[in-house]
Amino acid sequence: MKSVIRARNLQKSYGIYRVVDGLNLDVQRGECFGLLGPNGAGKTTTLRLLLGLTEPEGGSAELLDLPVPQAAREARIRVGVVPQMDNLDPDFTVAENLLVYGRYFGLRDAEIEARIPDLLDFASLTNKRDARVPTLSGGMKRRLTLARALVNDPDVIFLDEPTTGLDPQARHLIWQRLRELTRQGKTLLLTTHFMDEAERLCHRLAVMDNGRLIAEGSPQDLISSHIEPQVVEVFGEAAAEWAYRHAAYFADRFEISGETVFCYVRDAQPLLAELAREEGLRYLHRPANLEDVFLKLTGREMRE
Amino acid sequence: MNHFSLPRLSLRFIPIWRRNWLVWRKVAATSVIGHLADPVIYMLGFGYGLGSLLPEMDGMSYMAFLAAGTVCYSTMNSATFEALYSGFARMHEQRTWEAILNTPVTLDDVVLSEMLWAASKSLMAGIAVLLVIWLMGLSHSLLSLWMIPLALLVGLTFAALGLIMTALAPSYDFFMYYFTLVVTPMMLLCGVFFPVTQLPETLQMLAAILPLTHAVDLARPLMNGVAPAAVGTHLLALCAYTAVGFYVALVLFRRRLAR
Numbered sequence: 001m002k003s004v005i006r007a008r009n010l011q012k013s014y015g016i017y018r019v020v021d022g023l024n025l026d027v028q029r030g031e032c033f034g035l036l037g038p039n040g041a042g043k044t045t046t047l048r049l050l051l052g053l054t055e056p057e058g059g060s061a062e063l064l065d066l067p068v069p070q071a072a073r074e075a076r077i078r079v080g081v082v083p084q085m086d087n088l089d090p091d092f093t094v095a096e097n098l099l100v101y102g103r104y105f106g107l108r109d110a111e112i113e114a115r116i117p118d119l120l121d122f123a124s125l126t127n128k129r130d131a132r133v134p135t136l137s138g139g140m141k142r143r144l145t146l147a148r149a150l151v152n153d154p155d156v157i158f159l160d161e162p163t164t165g166l167d168p169q170a171r172h173l174i175w176q177r178l179r180e181l182t183r184q185g186k187t188l189l190l191t192t193h194f195m196d197e198a199e200r201l202c203h204r205l206a207v208m209d210n211g212r213l214i215a216e217g218s219p220q221d222l223i224s225s226h227i228e229p230q231v232v233e234v235f236g237e238a239a240a241e242w243a244y245r246h247a248a249y250f251a252d253r254f255e256i257s258g259e260t261v262f263c264y265v266r267d268a269q270p271l272l273a274e275l276a277r278e279e280g281l282r283y284l285h286r287p288a289n290l291e292d293v294f295l296k297l298t299g300r301e302m303r304e
Numbered sequence: 305m306n307h308f309s310l311p312r313l314s315l316r317f318i319p320i321w322r323r324n325w326l327v328w329r330k331v332a333a334t335s336v337i338g339h340l341a342d343p344v345i346y347m348l349g350f351g352y353g354l355g356s357l358l359p360e361m362d363g364m365s366y367m368a369f370l371a372a373g374t375v376c377y378s379t380m381n382s383a384t385f386e387a388l389y390s391g392f393a394r395m396h397e398q399r400t401w402e403a404i405l406n407t408p409v410t411l412d413d414v415v416l417s418e419m420l421w422a423a424s425k426s427l428m429a430g431i432a433v434l435l436v437i438w439l440m441g442l443s444h445s446l447l448s449l450w451m452i453p454l455a456l457l458v459g460l461t462f463a464a465l466g467l468i469m470t471a472l473a474p475s476y477d478f479f480m481y482y483f484t485l486v487v488t489p490m491m492l493l494c495g496v497f498f499p500v501t502q503l504p505e506t507l508q509m510l511a512a513i514l515p516l517t518h519a520v521d522l523a524r525p526l527m528n529g530v531a532p533a534a535v536g537t538h539l540l541a542l543c544a545y546t547a548v549g550f551y552v553a554l555v556l557f558r559r560r561l562a563r
Contacts, residue, residue: 079406088403091330
Protein backbone atom coordinates (compact mmCIF):
# COMPACT_ATOMS: atom_id res chain seq x y z
CA MET A 1 0.00 0.00 0.00
CA LYS A 2 1.01 3.54 -0.64
CA SER A 3 1.59 5.85 2.29
CA VAL A 4 -0.04 9.25 2.06
CA ILE A 5 1.80 10.67 5.04
CA ARG A 6 5.47 9.89 5.41
CA ALA A 7 8.10 11.14 7.82
CA ARG A 8 11.75 10.16 7.83
CA ASN A 9 14.01 11.01 10.76
CA LEU A 10 12.10 14.22 11.42
CA GLN A 11 13.77 16.60 13.90
CA LYS A 12 12.50 19.72 15.57
CA SER A 13 13.68 21.53 18.68
CA TYR A 14 12.65 24.65 20.53
CA GLY A 15 15.72 26.03 22.21
CA ILE A 16 17.53 23.15 23.85
CA TYR A 17 14.35 21.09 24.02
CA ARG A 18 13.98 18.41 21.34
CA VAL A 19 10.27 18.24 20.63
CA VAL A 20 10.44 15.83 17.71
CA ASP A 21 13.48 13.61 17.75
CA GLY A 22 14.09 11.34 14.77
CA LEU A 23 10.47 10.53 13.99
CA ASN A 24 9.59 7.96 11.31
CA LEU A 25 5.98 7.57 10.32
CA ASP A 26 3.96 6.01 7.51
CA VAL A 27 0.22 6.42 7.27
CA GLN A 28 -1.42 4.35 4.55
CA ARG A 29 -4.21 5.53 2.31
CA GLY A 30 -7.62 4.89 3.86
CA GLU A 31 -6.48 4.11 7.37
CA CYS A 32 -7.27 5.83 10.61
CA PHE A 33 -3.95 6.33 12.37
CA GLY A 34 -3.79 7.44 16.01
CA LEU A 35 -0.94 9.31 17.62
CA LEU A 36 -0.99 8.80 21.38
CA GLY A 37 1.23 10.37 23.96
CA PRO A 38 1.26 12.35 27.19
CA ASN A 39 1.08 16.14 27.10
CA GLY A 40 4.29 17.54 25.70
CA ALA A 41 5.18 14.34 23.86
CA GLY A 42 5.39 16.28 20.58
CA LYS A 43 2.10 15.25 18.97
CA THR A 44 0.92 18.70 17.94
CA THR A 45 4.37 19.69 16.70
CA THR A 46 4.43 16.50 14.63
CA LEU A 47 1.11 17.47 13.02
CA ARG A 48 2.44 20.96 12.32
CA LEU A 49 5.55 19.52 10.69
CA LEU A 50 3.49 17.12 8.56
CA LEU A 51 1.20 19.98 7.48
CA GLY A 52 4.24 22.03 6.51
CA LEU A 53 3.40 24.81 8.98
CA THR A 54 6.88 24.75 10.42
CA GLU A 55 10.23 23.69 9.09
CA PRO A 56 12.09 20.71 10.55
CA GLU A 57 15.77 20.99 11.47
CA GLY A 58 16.41 17.62 9.95
CA GLY A 59 14.77 14.77 8.12
CA SER A 60 11.99 14.97 5.56
CA ALA A 61 8.24 14.69 5.31
CA GLU A 62 5.81 14.01 2.50
CA LEU A 63 2.12 14.68 2.45
CA LEU A 64 0.12 13.16 -0.42
CA ASP A 65 3.39 12.54 -2.30
CA LEU A 66 4.42 16.17 -2.05
CA PRO A 67 7.44 17.28 -0.04
CA VAL A 68 6.55 19.50 2.91
CA PRO A 69 7.07 22.24 3.81
CA GLN A 70 8.35 22.97 0.26
CA ALA A 71 5.07 22.09 -1.48
CA ALA A 72 2.84 22.43 1.57
CA ARG A 73 0.46 24.82 -0.15
CA GLU A 74 -0.31 22.33 -2.93
CA ALA A 75 -0.58 19.44 -0.47
CA ARG A 76 -2.97 21.30 1.82
CA ILE A 77 -5.45 21.79 -1.01
CA ARG A 78 -6.41 18.15 -0.42
CA VAL A 79 -6.16 18.16 3.38
CA GLY A 80 -8.64 19.03 6.14
CA VAL A 81 -7.66 20.01 9.67
CA VAL A 82 -9.61 19.87 12.92
CA PRO A 83 -7.48 21.88 15.37
CA GLN A 84 -7.18 21.26 19.07
CA MET A 85 -8.80 24.57 20.02
CA ASP A 86 -11.88 25.86 18.27
CA ASN A 87 -11.09 28.67 15.90
CA LEU A 88 -14.43 29.18 14.21
CA ASP A 89 -15.33 32.71 13.17
CA PRO A 90 -17.46 34.01 16.06
CA ASP A 91 -18.98 36.80 13.96
CA PHE A 92 -20.44 34.40 11.43
CA THR A 93 -23.30 31.97 11.23
CA VAL A 94 -22.74 28.25 10.80
CA ALA A 95 -23.24 28.43 7.02
CA GLU A 96 -21.07 31.55 6.68
CA ASN A 97 -18.24 29.76 8.46
CA LEU A 98 -18.33 27.04 5.82
CA LEU A 99 -18.61 29.48 2.93
CA VAL A 100 -15.75 31.70 4.08
CA TYR A 101 -13.53 28.71 4.81
CA GLY A 102 -14.20 27.11 1.45
CA ARG A 103 -12.98 30.29 -0.26
CA TYR A 104 -9.53 29.83 1.29
CA PHE A 105 -9.22 26.69 -0.84
CA GLY A 106 -9.97 28.69 -3.96
CA LEU A 107 -13.44 27.19 -4.32
CA ARG A 108 -16.11 29.25 -6.04
CA ASP A 109 -19.08 30.37 -3.94
CA ALA A 110 -21.54 28.32 -6.02
CA GLU A 111 -19.45 25.18 -5.46
CA ILE A 112 -19.35 25.73 -1.71
CA GLU A 113 -23.04 26.64 -1.48
CA ALA A 114 -23.83 23.37 -3.23
CA ARG A 115 -21.86 21.43 -0.61
CA ILE A 116 -23.18 23.19 2.48
CA PRO A 117 -26.43 21.17 2.85
CA ASP A 118 -24.49 17.87 2.86
CA LEU A 119 -21.89 19.22 5.27
CA LEU A 120 -24.59 20.47 7.64
CA ASP A 121 -26.35 17.14 7.40
CA PHE A 122 -23.12 15.28 8.15
CA ALA A 123 -22.55 17.48 11.20
CA SER A 124 -26.22 17.26 12.29
CA LEU A 125 -26.42 21.04 12.12
CA THR A 126 -29.02 21.49 9.39
CA ASN A 127 -31.40 23.35 11.69
CA LYS A 128 -28.54 25.54 12.98
CA ARG A 129 -27.62 26.82 9.54
CA ASP A 130 -28.22 30.47 10.41
CA ALA A 131 -27.24 30.31 14.08
CA ARG A 132 -24.25 32.39 15.12
CA VAL A 133 -21.26 30.50 16.49
CA PRO A 134 -21.40 31.85 20.08
CA THR A 135 -24.90 30.34 20.45
CA LEU A 136 -23.67 26.79 19.70
CA SER A 137 -22.86 24.17 22.33
CA GLY A 138 -19.36 22.73 22.62
CA GLY A 139 -20.38 19.60 20.73
CA MET A 140 -21.98 21.62 17.94
CA LYS A 141 -18.86 23.76 17.58
CA ARG A 142 -16.71 20.65 17.28
CA ARG A 143 -19.04 19.20 14.65
CA LEU A 144 -18.98 22.48 12.75
CA THR A 145 -15.18 22.43 12.93
CA LEU A 146 -15.27 18.91 11.50
CA ALA A 147 -17.67 19.95 8.74
CA ARG A 148 -15.42 22.92 7.98
CA ALA A 149 -12.45 20.56 7.61
CA LEU A 150 -14.43 18.69 4.95
CA VAL A 151 -15.42 21.72 2.89
CA ASN A 152 -12.73 21.00 0.29
CA ASP A 153 -13.57 17.25 0.17
CA PRO A 154 -10.07 16.36 1.43
CA ASP A 155 -8.28 13.02 0.98
CA VAL A 156 -6.50 13.33 4.31
CA ILE A 157 -7.89 14.73 7.56
CA PHE A 158 -5.74 15.79 10.53
CA LEU A 159 -7.54 15.81 13.86
CA ASP A 160 -5.80 17.18 16.94
CA GLU A 161 -7.66 15.90 19.99
CA PRO A 162 -11.05 15.99 18.25
CA THR A 163 -13.16 15.11 21.29
CA THR A 164 -11.32 16.80 24.17
CA GLY A 165 -13.78 18.62 26.41
CA LEU A 166 -16.91 16.95 25.01
CA ASP A 167 -19.55 15.05 26.97
CA PRO A 168 -20.05 11.34 26.18
CA GLN A 169 -23.02 11.92 23.87
CA ALA A 170 -21.17 14.49 21.82
CA ARG A 171 -18.08 12.27 21.73
CA HIS A 172 -20.01 9.26 20.45
CA LEU A 173 -21.53 11.33 17.67
CA ILE A 174 -18.05 12.50 16.58
CA TRP A 175 -16.77 8.90 16.65
CA GLN A 176 -19.66 7.80 14.44
CA ARG A 177 -18.82 10.51 11.94
CA LEU A 178 -15.12 9.69 11.94
CA ARG A 179 -15.88 6.02 11.25
CA GLU A 180 -18.09 7.12 8.41
CA LEU A 181 -15.19 9.11 6.96
CA THR A 182 -12.89 6.09 7.04
CA ARG A 183 -15.64 4.06 5.35
CA GLN A 184 -15.64 6.68 2.60
CA GLY A 185 -11.94 5.95 2.14
CA LYS A 186 -10.53 9.09 3.74
CA THR A 187 -7.21 8.89 5.56
CA LEU A 188 -7.36 10.10 9.16
CA LEU A 189 -4.46 11.08 11.38
CA LEU A 190 -5.62 11.88 14.87
CA THR A 191 -4.05 12.64 18.21
CA THR A 192 -5.86 11.80 21.40
CA HIS A 193 -5.52 11.24 25.12
CA PHE A 194 -8.51 8.92 25.20
CA MET A 195 -7.48 5.29 24.94
CA ASP A 196 -11.00 4.08 24.28
CA GLU A 197 -11.22 6.56 21.42
CA ALA A 198 -7.98 5.26 19.93
CA GLU A 199 -8.98 1.64 20.47
CA ARG A 200 -12.37 2.07 18.79
CA LEU A 201 -11.39 4.26 15.88
CA CYS A 202 -7.84 3.55 14.86
CA HIS A 203 -6.62 0.82 12.57
CA ARG A 204 -3.10 1.55 13.71
CA LEU A 205 -1.58 3.52 16.54
CA ALA A 206 1.73 4.92 17.54
CA VAL A 207 2.66 5.83 21.08
CA MET A 208 4.84 8.91 21.22
CA ASP A 209 6.98 10.13 24.09
CA ASN A 210 9.77 12.69 24.24
CA GLY A 211 9.51 13.31 20.52
CA ARG A 212 9.94 9.66 19.47
CA LEU A 213 7.62 6.83 18.54
CA ILE A 214 8.10 4.17 21.19
CA ALA A 215 5.56 1.63 19.93
CA GLU A 216 3.48 1.15 16.83
CA GLY A 217 0.85 -1.32 15.65
CA SER A 218 -2.86 -2.14 15.71
CA PRO A 219 -4.55 -1.70 19.09
CA GLN A 220 -4.70 -5.51 19.47
CA ASP A 221 -1.02 -5.91 18.48
CA LEU A 222 0.06 -3.31 20.99
CA ILE A 223 -1.88 -4.96 23.77
CA SER A 224 -0.70 -8.47 22.99
CA SER A 225 2.93 -7.56 22.39
CA HIS A 226 3.48 -5.09 25.22
CA ILE A 227 1.50 -6.35 28.13
CA GLU A 228 0.16 -9.42 29.92
CA PRO A 229 -3.37 -10.27 28.73
CA GLN A 230 -5.14 -10.03 32.10
CA VAL A 231 -5.30 -7.28 34.70
CA VAL A 232 -6.54 -7.55 38.26
CA GLU A 233 -6.98 -4.23 40.00
CA VAL A 234 -6.94 -4.49 43.79
CA PHE A 235 -8.39 -1.60 45.79
CA GLY A 236 -8.54 -0.58 49.41
CA GLU A 237 -6.42 0.82 52.22
CA ALA A 238 -4.76 -2.55 52.77
CA ALA A 239 -4.09 -3.11 49.06
CA ALA A 240 -0.58 -1.66 49.02
CA GLU A 241 0.52 -3.61 52.05
CA TRP A 242 -0.96 -6.79 50.62
CA ALA A 243 0.90 -6.12 47.37
CA TYR A 244 4.29 -5.75 49.04
CA ARG A 245 3.86 -9.14 50.69
CA HIS A 246 2.10 -11.24 48.08
CA ALA A 247 1.68 -9.59 44.67
CA ALA A 248 5.07 -10.59 43.31
CA TYR A 249 4.23 -14.23 43.92
CA PHE A 250 0.89 -14.20 42.05
CA ALA A 251 1.39 -11.55 39.39
CA ASP A 252 3.88 -11.43 36.51
CA ARG A 253 4.20 -7.72 37.16
CA PHE A 254 2.47 -5.22 39.45
CA GLU A 255 2.28 -1.49 39.97
CA ILE A 256 1.01 0.48 42.93
CA SER A 257 -0.76 3.74 42.22
CA GLY A 258 -2.30 5.37 45.30
CA GLU A 259 -4.73 2.91 46.84
CA THR A 260 -4.89 0.72 43.76
CA VAL A 261 -2.61 -2.13 42.86
CA PHE A 262 -2.49 -3.14 39.20
CA CYS A 263 -1.54 -6.79 38.81
CA TYR A 264 -0.65 -7.92 35.29
CA VAL A 265 -1.01 -11.67 34.80
CA ARG A 266 -1.10 -14.35 32.12
CA ASP A 267 -3.21 -16.61 34.30
CA ALA A 268 -5.46 -14.83 36.77
CA GLN A 269 -6.89 -17.86 38.59
CA PRO A 270 -4.29 -18.31 41.38
CA LEU A 271 -4.39 -14.58 42.11
CA LEU A 272 -8.19 -14.48 42.15
CA ALA A 273 -8.25 -17.46 44.51
CA GLU A 274 -5.79 -15.67 46.82
CA LEU A 275 -7.83 -12.45 46.75
CA ALA A 276 -11.03 -14.35 47.56
CA ARG A 277 -9.32 -15.49 50.79
CA GLU A 278 -8.21 -11.97 51.78
CA GLU A 279 -10.60 -9.96 53.93
CA GLY A 280 -11.08 -6.24 53.17
CA LEU A 281 -9.76 -6.19 49.62
CA ARG A 282 -11.94 -5.38 46.66
CA TYR A 283 -10.79 -6.28 43.19
CA LEU A 284 -11.69 -6.12 39.52
CA HIS A 285 -10.63 -8.66 36.94
CA ARG A 286 -10.55 -7.42 33.34
CA PRO A 287 -8.72 -7.95 30.06
CA ALA A 288 -5.71 -5.70 29.47
CA ASN A 289 -6.46 -2.61 27.42
CA LEU A 290 -4.67 0.15 25.62
CA GLU A 291 -4.48 2.34 28.70
CA ASP A 292 -2.41 -0.35 30.42
CA VAL A 293 -0.03 -0.35 27.47
CA PHE A 294 0.12 3.42 27.44
CA LEU A 295 0.90 3.65 31.15
CA LYS A 296 3.49 0.90 30.90
CA LEU A 297 5.24 2.65 28.02
CA THR A 298 5.03 6.23 29.23
CA GLY A 299 4.98 5.76 33.00
CA ARG A 300 2.53 6.87 35.63
CA GLU A 301 4.13 10.18 36.61
CA MET A 302 2.41 13.44 35.78
CA ARG A 303 4.05 15.37 32.94
CA GLU A 304 3.08 18.92 33.73
CA MET B 305 11.56 28.87 4.71
CA ASN B 306 14.15 31.26 6.04
CA HIS B 307 12.42 33.90 8.16
CA PHE B 308 14.31 36.59 6.27
CA SER B 309 13.39 35.42 2.79
CA LEU B 310 11.55 37.93 0.62
CA PRO B 311 7.74 37.99 0.81
CA ARG B 312 6.06 35.41 -1.41
CA LEU B 313 2.75 36.96 -2.24
CA SER B 314 -0.25 35.47 -4.00
CA LEU B 315 -3.84 36.32 -4.76
CA ARG B 316 -4.94 34.03 -1.94
CA PHE B 317 -5.16 37.11 0.27
CA ILE B 318 -8.46 37.92 -1.49
CA PRO B 319 -10.66 35.42 0.40
CA ILE B 320 -9.25 36.76 3.68
CA TRP B 321 -10.06 40.31 2.63
CA ARG B 322 -13.58 39.15 1.79
CA ARG B 323 -13.86 37.50 5.21
CA ASN B 324 -13.00 40.77 6.93
CA TRP B 325 -15.37 42.65 4.66
CA LEU B 326 -18.21 40.29 5.64
CA VAL B 327 -17.45 40.83 9.34
CA TRP B 328 -17.28 44.59 8.80
CA ARG B 329 -20.61 44.67 6.97
CA LYS B 330 -22.26 43.24 10.07
CA VAL B 331 -21.03 46.13 12.21
CA ALA B 332 -20.89 48.78 9.49
CA ALA B 333 -23.41 51.18 11.06
CA THR B 334 -21.57 51.56 14.35
CA SER B 335 -18.25 51.46 12.57
CA VAL B 336 -19.06 54.42 10.32
CA ILE B 337 -20.11 56.48 13.32
CA GLY B 338 -16.81 55.54 14.95
CA HIS B 339 -14.85 56.56 11.87
CA LEU B 340 -16.52 59.94 11.79
CA ALA B 341 -17.20 60.98 15.35
CA ASP B 342 -13.65 61.39 16.61
CA PRO B 343 -12.10 63.29 13.68
CA VAL B 344 -15.14 65.45 13.07
CA ILE B 345 -15.40 66.46 16.73
CA TYR B 346 -11.68 67.36 16.78
CA MET B 347 -12.02 69.31 13.56
CA LEU B 348 -15.11 71.22 14.66
CA GLY B 349 -13.91 71.76 18.22
CA PHE B 350 -10.47 73.06 17.32
CA GLY B 351 -11.69 74.59 14.10
CA TYR B 352 -14.33 76.78 15.71
CA GLY B 353 -12.60 77.16 19.06
CA LEU B 354 -9.11 78.05 17.86
CA GLY B 355 -10.26 79.17 14.44
CA SER B 356 -12.06 82.18 15.94
CA LEU B 357 -8.79 83.26 17.57
CA LEU B 358 -6.62 82.52 14.54
CA PRO B 359 -8.00 84.33 11.53
CA GLU B 360 -5.63 82.65 9.08
CA MET B 361 -2.96 79.98 8.95
CA ASP B 362 -0.64 79.46 5.97
CA GLY B 363 -2.94 81.61 3.91
CA MET B 364 -6.19 79.75 4.62
CA SER B 365 -8.87 79.62 7.29
CA TYR B 366 -7.84 77.58 10.33
CA MET B 367 -10.73 75.20 9.67
CA ALA B 368 -9.48 74.55 6.13
CA PHE B 369 -5.93 74.16 7.46
CA LEU B 370 -7.17 71.63 9.97
CA ALA B 371 -9.31 69.73 7.46
CA ALA B 372 -6.28 68.42 5.53
CA GLY B 373 -4.53 67.34 8.71
CA THR B 374 -7.67 65.66 9.96
CA VAL B 375 -7.99 63.45 6.89
CA CYS B 376 -4.39 62.32 7.36
CA TYR B 377 -4.49 61.63 11.05
CA SER B 378 -7.88 59.89 10.98
CA THR B 379 -6.54 57.70 8.18
CA MET B 380 -3.47 56.95 10.27
CA ASN B 381 -5.58 56.16 13.33
CA SER B 382 -7.96 53.92 11.48
CA ALA B 383 -5.20 51.81 9.92
CA THR B 384 -3.33 51.67 13.23
CA PHE B 385 -6.33 50.52 15.26
CA GLU B 386 -7.21 47.87 12.71
CA ALA B 387 -3.67 46.51 12.42
CA LEU B 388 -3.11 46.54 16.18
CA TYR B 389 -6.31 45.63 17.98
CA SER B 390 -8.32 43.83 15.32
CA GLY B 391 -5.22 42.20 13.87
CA PHE B 392 -4.19 40.95 17.30
CA ALA B 393 -7.70 39.60 17.90
CA ARG B 394 -7.59 37.68 14.63
CA MET B 395 -4.08 36.39 15.21
CA HIS B 396 -4.18 35.63 18.93
CA GLU B 397 -7.58 35.74 20.55
CA GLN B 398 -9.88 34.27 17.92
CA ARG B 399 -7.17 32.14 16.32
CA THR B 400 -8.54 33.11 12.93
CA TRP B 401 -5.06 33.04 11.41
CA GLU B 402 -4.46 29.55 12.72
CA ALA B 403 -7.63 28.35 10.99
CA ILE B 404 -6.63 30.07 7.76
CA LEU B 405 -3.07 28.75 7.84
CA ASN B 406 -4.37 25.17 7.76
CA THR B 407 -5.64 25.85 4.24
CA PRO B 408 -3.52 26.51 1.13
CA VAL B 409 -3.09 30.09 2.37
CA THR B 410 0.36 30.92 3.75
CA LEU B 411 1.47 33.33 6.47
CA ASP B 412 2.77 35.74 3.83
CA ASP B 413 -0.74 35.88 2.31
CA VAL B 414 -2.27 36.44 5.75
CA VAL B 415 0.06 39.33 6.63
CA LEU B 416 -0.53 40.89 3.21
CA SER B 417 -4.27 40.60 3.72
CA GLU B 418 -4.00 42.28 7.12
CA MET B 419 -2.14 45.22 5.63
CA LEU B 420 -4.54 45.57 2.71
CA TRP B 421 -7.58 45.23 4.94
CA ALA B 422 -6.36 47.83 7.44
CA ALA B 423 -5.62 50.13 4.51
CA SER B 424 -9.11 49.49 3.14
CA LYS B 425 -10.63 50.51 6.45
CA SER B 426 -8.54 53.65 6.57
CA LEU B 427 -9.59 54.43 3.02
CA MET B 428 -13.21 54.25 4.17
CA ALA B 429 -12.38 56.45 7.17
CA GLY B 430 -10.59 58.94 4.92
CA ILE B 431 -13.48 59.10 2.48
CA ALA B 432 -15.97 59.56 5.32
CA VAL B 433 -14.02 62.56 6.66
CA LEU B 434 -13.55 63.93 3.13
CA LEU B 435 -17.31 63.80 2.57
CA VAL B 436 -17.88 65.88 5.69
CA ILE B 437 -15.22 68.36 4.53
CA TRP B 438 -16.73 68.63 1.07
CA LEU B 439 -20.23 69.01 2.48
CA MET B 440 -19.03 71.78 4.80
CA GLY B 441 -17.49 73.49 1.82
CA LEU B 442 -14.00 73.44 3.28
CA SER B 443 -12.44 72.20 0.06
CA HIS B 444 -13.61 73.09 -3.44
CA SER B 445 -10.76 71.93 -5.61
CA LEU B 446 -10.90 68.89 -7.90
CA LEU B 447 -7.34 68.28 -6.77
CA SER B 448 -8.83 67.16 -3.46
CA LEU B 449 -9.99 63.98 -5.22
CA TRP B 450 -6.32 62.92 -5.09
CA MET B 451 -6.89 62.59 -1.37
CA ILE B 452 -8.63 59.28 -2.03
CA PRO B 453 -5.59 57.41 -3.35
CA LEU B 454 -3.45 59.26 -0.82
CA ALA B 455 -5.67 57.97 2.01
CA LEU B 456 -5.11 54.45 0.71
CA LEU B 457 -1.33 54.93 0.64
CA VAL B 458 -1.28 56.49 4.12
CA GLY B 459 -3.42 53.56 5.26
CA LEU B 460 -0.91 51.07 3.82
CA THR B 461 1.97 52.89 5.51
CA PHE B 462 0.46 52.90 8.98
CA ALA B 463 -0.97 49.41 8.60
CA ALA B 464 2.52 48.10 7.80
CA LEU B 465 4.08 49.98 10.72
CA GLY B 466 1.28 48.89 13.07
CA LEU B 467 1.68 45.25 12.12
CA ILE B 468 5.24 45.37 13.49
CA MET B 469 3.71 46.11 16.90
CA THR B 470 1.12 43.37 16.48
CA ALA B 471 3.86 40.87 15.68
CA LEU B 472 5.71 41.84 18.87
CA ALA B 473 2.73 42.24 21.20
CA PRO B 474 2.32 39.80 24.11
CA SER B 475 -1.11 41.34 24.88
CA TYR B 476 -3.33 44.31 24.08
CA ASP B 477 -1.68 46.40 26.83
CA PHE B 478 1.49 46.55 24.75
CA PHE B 479 -0.24 48.79 22.20
CA MET B 480 -0.43 51.68 24.67
CA TYR B 481 3.33 52.21 24.19
CA TYR B 482 2.86 52.59 20.47
CA PHE B 483 0.08 55.11 20.91
CA THR B 484 1.83 57.21 23.53
CA LEU B 485 5.31 57.00 22.00
CA VAL B 486 4.54 57.01 18.27
CA VAL B 487 0.99 57.85 17.24
CA THR B 488 0.25 60.77 19.56
CA PRO B 489 3.66 62.45 19.05
CA MET B 490 3.14 62.16 15.30
CA MET B 491 -0.27 63.75 15.56
CA LEU B 492 1.28 66.69 17.40
CA LEU B 493 4.56 67.07 15.49
CA CYS B 494 3.62 66.45 11.89
CA GLY B 495 1.63 69.54 11.01
CA VAL B 496 -1.88 68.31 11.69
CA PHE B 497 -2.90 71.15 14.04
CA PHE B 498 -0.23 73.77 13.27
CA PRO B 499 2.58 74.21 10.76
CA VAL B 500 5.73 72.22 11.46
CA THR B 501 7.70 75.49 11.07
CA GLN B 502 6.38 76.59 14.50
CA LEU B 503 8.52 73.88 16.14
CA PRO B 504 12.12 74.33 17.36
CA GLU B 505 14.66 73.27 14.74
CA THR B 506 15.55 69.89 16.28
CA LEU B 507 11.89 68.91 16.43
CA GLN B 508 11.46 70.09 12.85
CA MET B 509 14.27 67.76 11.82
CA LEU B 510 12.54 64.92 13.60
CA ALA B 511 9.18 65.80 12.06
CA ALA B 512 10.72 65.83 8.59
CA ILE B 513 11.46 62.14 8.72
CA LEU B 514 8.13 61.05 10.21
CA PRO B 515 5.68 59.48 7.75
CA LEU B 516 2.68 61.56 8.79
CA THR B 517 4.58 64.77 7.85
CA HIS B 518 4.94 63.50 4.30
CA ALA B 519 1.22 62.70 4.18
CA VAL B 520 0.24 66.14 5.50
CA ASP B 521 2.65 67.91 3.12
CA LEU B 522 0.85 66.25 0.22
CA ALA B 523 -2.66 66.60 1.62
CA ARG B 524 -2.76 70.28 2.54
CA PRO B 525 -1.98 71.69 -0.94
CA LEU B 526 -4.26 69.13 -2.59
CA MET B 527 -7.15 70.11 -0.35
CA ASN B 528 -6.60 73.76 -1.19
CA GLY B 529 -6.25 73.36 -4.91
CA VAL B 530 -2.48 73.73 -5.16
CA ALA B 531 -0.12 71.16 -6.67
CA PRO B 532 2.12 69.93 -3.81
CA ALA B 533 5.87 70.47 -3.91
CA ALA B 534 8.30 67.54 -3.91
CA VAL B 535 5.58 65.01 -4.67
CA GLY B 536 8.14 62.34 -5.58
CA THR B 537 10.03 62.66 -2.30
CA HIS B 538 6.88 62.43 -0.22
CA LEU B 539 5.51 59.44 -2.15
CA LEU B 540 8.85 57.71 -2.00
CA ALA B 541 9.05 58.23 1.76
CA LEU B 542 5.57 56.79 2.30
CA CYS B 543 6.25 53.84 -0.01
CA ALA B 544 9.57 53.16 1.73
CA TYR B 545 7.92 53.16 5.16
CA THR B 546 5.26 50.79 3.79
CA ALA B 547 7.71 48.36 2.19
CA VAL B 548 10.16 48.27 5.08
CA GLY B 549 7.34 48.10 7.64
CA PHE B 550 5.69 45.22 5.84
CA TYR B 551 8.93 43.29 5.50
CA VAL B 552 9.92 43.76 9.15
CA ALA B 553 6.41 42.79 10.29
CA LEU B 554 6.48 39.70 8.09
CA VAL B 555 9.85 38.54 9.45
CA LEU B 556 8.57 39.03 12.99
CA PHE B 557 5.33 37.17 12.30
CA ARG B 558 7.30 34.29 10.77
CA ARG B 559 9.46 34.13 13.87
CA ARG B 560 6.41 34.21 16.08
CA LEU B 561 4.11 31.79 14.24
CA ALA B 562 6.11 29.55 11.89
CA ARG B 563 8.47 28.40 14.59
